Amino acid sequence: MTTATAHTDSAAPLLELSGVHTHIAAYHILHGVDLTVPRGEVTMLLGRNGAGKTTTLRTVMGLWRASQGTVKFAGQDITRLATPQIAGFGIAYVPETMGIFGDLTVRENMVLAARSARTAAQIDAERLAWIFRLFPAVEKFWNHPAGKLSGGQKQMLAVARAIVEPRELLIVDEPSKGLAPAIINNMIDAFDQLKKRGVTILLVEQNINFAKRLGDNVAVMDNGVVVHAGRMQALAQDEALQRSLLGLAL
């Protein structure tokens, strides 16, 4: 499958939401979200429970439909496109539920995620070796049912699936959720490596320390809008601002 290439204005944000409203059934959840995700950097989407972070990601992926506003990827309006078309532009999305098939082996999970491969041998060998280096558990449990993996190993498999083919933008909902500190370090390393390969990354996080270590940019949501956006370093150095924006989430 070919990935559509859009124009390459490197200064323009890779992903840009403007005034996005989303309704779920009778509920008005997003109330005009403005969010920019600069190319080649890591952007953290923070906010209290129920602030609208997951709904924002799902709206980007076309899993919910924006009722107003626009979502642009590499300058193209993707607001009304279907999810497979959006993914086809080179956007990978790892939901909080991870989307792993527990009855299938790790290998089968990876093959299913690689749209251009029908067998493991058809997955790009250099890329697979790189994924094994990033996430040794994926290699170690290659022929084991994915359902038997620990929570951290499942999260690694979920990210490994998302990057089995080259992607321009990787979106992950709460990658650090429930992970032990050693696994969190491994995850941070992996995202760093991805960034070095030129992948733009958008992560939803509850863990402010994880966010501080990895984020170049930050956007904070509350009540269905982005209430703060800027450089992560500026927020990390301002404890009063962190408290007022994130409150108990800290």
Ligand SMILES: Nc1ncnc2c1ncn2[C@@H]1O[C@H](COP(=O)(O)OP(=O)(O)OP(=O)(O)O)[C@@H](O)[C@H]1O
């Ligand atoms: N399927 C749904 N039906 C009705 N309301 C929903 C649905 N999904 C989400 N909501 C509501 O939308 C609001 C935003 O939810 P969302 O999951 O986007 O928040 P979040 O910031 O990701 O929070 P969390 O960290 O708890 O996942 C919440 O009030 C939630 O109850």
